[in-house]
Amino acid sequence: MGSVIDVRSVSKQYRLGQVGTGTLAHDLNRWWHKIRSREDPYLKIGESNDRASKGKSKYSWALRNISFQVDQGEVLGIIGKNGAGKSTLLKVLSRVTSPTEGSIGVKGRIASLLEVGTGFHPELSGKENIFLNGAILGMSKTEITSKFDEIVDFSGCERYIDTPVKRYSSGMYVRLAFAVAAHLEPEILIVDEVLAVGDAEFQNKCLGKMQSVAGSGRTVIFVSHNMASISRLTNRCLLMQHGELNFDGPTSTAIESYLKSSRERSRNLTDISEVPRPPGCNHAASFLQIGFESEVTIFRIGQDIQLRTLIKANARVSRLRFQITVFSSDATPVGTSCSSDEFDLSQEEEFQAIVRLPTPRLAPGNYYCDVALLAGHSSEKGAVFDVVPEALHFEIESRPLGTDKVSHWNSAWGSVCFSDLIVRSQD
Amino acid sequence: MTLRGKSDSNSDEESNISSEHAPCDWDLVIKPRNAWWNFQLTEVWRYRDLLWLFVRRDFVSVYKQTILGPIWFFAQPLLTTTMFTVVFSGIAKIPTDGIPPMLFYLAGTTPWNYFSACLNKTSTTFITNAAIFGKVYFPRLISPLSVVISTLIQFGIQFILFLVFLIYYQNVGADISPDLLQIIFLTPPLLVLMGLLGLGTGIIISSLTTKYRDLTFLIGFGVQLAMYATPVIYPLSSVPQQHRWLILSNPMSSIIETFRSIFLGGEIPWHGLAISTSITLIILFVGVLMFNKVEKTFMDTV
Structure with a gap:
């Protein structure tokens, strides 16, 4: 079996609002009610956790019973409306937060790019930030050193490499950050919608880089709202809806079904x-x-x-x-x-x-x-x-x-x- | 590539529910909770490069912020010890075991400042790093560890100041007897001990503050109050015998006393030091346990 990620009935529950997360005083009060066998003052009993009863339940399932497998060398796209659970799924996969239920088996090193430039320090120079960011993403110092020239080259920021990144334009910032992430050599690369920034030329370059990453036998999971890049990059796609996996299959079918669901919304005035x-x-x-x-x-x-x-x-x-x-x-x-x-x-x-x-x-x-x-x-x-x-x-x-030749x-x-x-x- | 509808994947789940991922087949299994004994120390080791880069970042950012940056590290202990000399020695006439008050207070505040800085900074680990922790995974323990190491720079600067005073007072013939051998062999372990104690206490507090923000208020003045429960501005010998156990139950007491003994002369409280070490290890153990438990879900509660 060639699967490198095996997600088995993963669910993630969030508590809504301030309930349960309050301050020490709240918890002491709750405990005081409890020892007098009174009802919890902050939790109304008897409400269902049904997601459909919107606004009443205290819990929300950001992910519900998600199961899928990803094979080695596959590029998997994830699409869905805002709040469908895409980012939560990526967070669980990249170990930023843990699932409430279920388990995930992973083979190889995962590097996730949920945001460009995580941990960039504005006072440090571009060069120092390459090392810092690379290390945060899980590269060792020797690995970064060996890739350093390639990273600088890819980013096109060579001239400013010794300038603190706080003086960078936002475009340069993104270029440098993506360059670091793109040169990670993890077995599994997870990319959230980070390409939305940066100019078209650079976006194109990033997509090409991700394609070549996949071509070299590594696995890519890619979330985007941009159907053009999804269909260019992936063959298989997951469609998320209300925290559930709605569809898992060929990208073209998934996109069609996604657009159909967004139609329903837009038809209403x-x-x-x-x-x-x-x-x-x-x-x-x-x-x-x-x-x-x-x-x-x-x-x-x-x-x-x-x-x-x-x-x-x-x-x-x-x-x-x-x-x-x-x-x-x-x-x-x-x-x-x-x-x-x-x-x-x-x-x-x-x-x-x-x-x-x-x-x-x-x-x-x-x-x-x-x-x-x-x-x-x-x-x-x-x-x-x-x-x-x-x-x-x-x-x-x-x-x-x-007739539009310009893609x-x-x-x-x-x-x-x-x-x-x-x-x-x-x- | 198979096309799977919704109903299909449901039946998949049922067949999977019973079968847990066997750790041997996978490099990594992500589960709702880690085993409590899993300290992930191998993970920390794997990310050691990141640890040094964080230390470097902290150093560079402090250094770059202001021209006066490192000077504040001098100014702060100088002003506090001057104030202590005036208030506690001059006005309250608290004895200093015959040691020049300025030197006595410096010998107390230099290690104490290191401990309290470690404690203060690590106690906000989750809150200050929420943005980065929310976006990328690395062993969270790296952050407080890097703080404990980078705070050594601040300690180093204050330590130099202390040494300057020490040499000055020795030359003017004050009643002090630094033991060079003990200084060389005992200072590093004392630093490690203080760092670990600060780290342990700090991560316990940081684990609790993700849920109870109230504790951050407590820590602010709590650390200040704790200084008075530690022989920083008074020698342990001035504490009445029957209350001494109370002061000694504070693990920092023996550490400060030892620090003072090796630089200014006096008995090293070996017994107390052993107790401090054990308490430190227990606190550290509990801290790492709590930290590992919280790091899995803190993003949802912070």
């Missing part, structure tokens, strides 16, 4: 009537609800983005227009679009609209958009009825599709991916 609005809106008409019309929040390059929204007129409004402004995740405005159609609403009228932003050709990456209601005659005072900042978030996926977008290229160039020979 979100209530945004309470979202704080910037000053300058007259609220003659305002947004009540908004959501994506499409089933997923991940779009292809050039795909139409459709929203569904419910608005309400608080007064009689005429010549109402919609506006969508798109920002990249670093808050850089990308572009805006306004409806040419105008609507008239009578007082108290509710209006459900489907708003389509045609072929925006956004580059791969994460975006959000502000939505606004404007009056058609924008030169007049009070032309803005309502603005909802950061109303919706979405992602443009980086998988090459159709990895360099952020230096901007946020708009023009149509393909047309080149003809001149004769």
Whole structure:
């Protein structure tokens, strides 16, 4: 049998809130109640530990009966929504915390990268931090010395290697930290979503490094929200949901089923009537609800983005227009679009609209958009009825599709991916 | 690669529940609890490079923070001993066995400061390292161990100060008789003993403080009070005979007394020293036990 990790019905329970973890005074009080055979003052008896009875139970199962095996040389992906238990699973695997039940057998040395630059000391130079970080991750001094040049080379920080890392840019910091971790030579490498930082070129380099790690017969466990890197790197994938292992199998099936589950969430319109609005809106008409019309929040390059929204007129409004402004995740405005159609609403009228932003050709990456209601005659005072900042978030996926030859977008290229160039020979 | 649905994996669990992982088949078995006798000392040894790098980090970061950095190590004992000389010797007229008060107090506070620094720093191990412990595994014992070693630097500086005073007072003909042979052979074991005692007590407290934060308040003034229960500012000989056992039950008492005897002259309390050693080992043992128990789950309670 070639499996190097064998997880057997592992569960992890957390106590919610402050119950049970209180101070000495609490425990003394509890003990005082106990010797008088009174009920525990901090624990209401008779509540079930069922996860479904949300908000009432004192315990939560972050992991429930997880069992799987990983073979040597395999690259295993783990996907799931926030709070599905992915990180907890990695923490248990990397011995940061112990499981409540079950056991895990491991063959070989595990190195985990749950965070980049764990234990980096800002006052120490890059060189000193390489040694410190390497040792924290379980390398011996001689091992680090033999890999030192490679690490510096990989990080591309050679010039700053004797500078304290507190003067590093965040990108350099991440590069150096990942470089150390990438040159560990453990039998099993556990990587949490750490590649999200750093530029595209470096992300690409990291993915390549992880691929080569796996190619050399070592095992990689990789958690990510980025479906493109998951599908590029792994063949097999675990899908976690509510602390349980929902699916274990081929990556493509797992991703499909993950996207299906996130669709269910996005189909519901979100209530945004309470979202704080910037000053300058007259609220003659305002947004009540908004959501994506499409089933997923991940779009292809050039795909139409459709929203569904419910608005309400608080007064009689005429010549109402919609506006969508798109920002990249670093808050850089990308572009805006306004409806040419105008609507008239009578007082108290509710209006459900489907708003389509045609072929925006956004580059791969994460975006959000502000939505606004404007009056058609924008030169007049009070032309803005309502603005909802950061109303919706979405992602443009980086998988090459159709004519898009560029699989990895360099952020230096901007946020708009023009149509393909047309080149003809001149004769 | 097999495709397994949810129901499939459930049946898997049932078949696995009874079969524990046999340690012989695996390099490492992660279980809810470790056996209580598993001290993981081999693990600590494997990570010895990390220990030295932590010591180095502590040293460099203290040194780099301020220009005055190491000078504070001089200033602190100088000011305290001056204050002690004025208050306890000058005003309260507590005897110092005929030794110059300044030197007497320095001989007490130098080792005491080392012990109390070890205790104070190790007692917050889990809380101060929560961020790093939450992200990566290494034997947690490395952290308090590195503290005990890096605190030696602070001790070294204060020790030099003490030696300067010692040489000065000997030259002006004070009534002291340092025994060079004993200094060379007894100082290192005394340091080890103090370090281990500080470590043991510190990790007991740090194990408890993950759950009971209240104890951190206790430790702050507790260590200060403990100094008065230790013959730091008074000689053991000034304690009435019938109360002496009380002071001697404090393992630090014999250590401080011994330290003073070898540098300033006097009887070495061998008997008390043996008791201190045993108490230290017991505290250390209990500490490591508790520490190992807490390190498995402290991330959930800290």
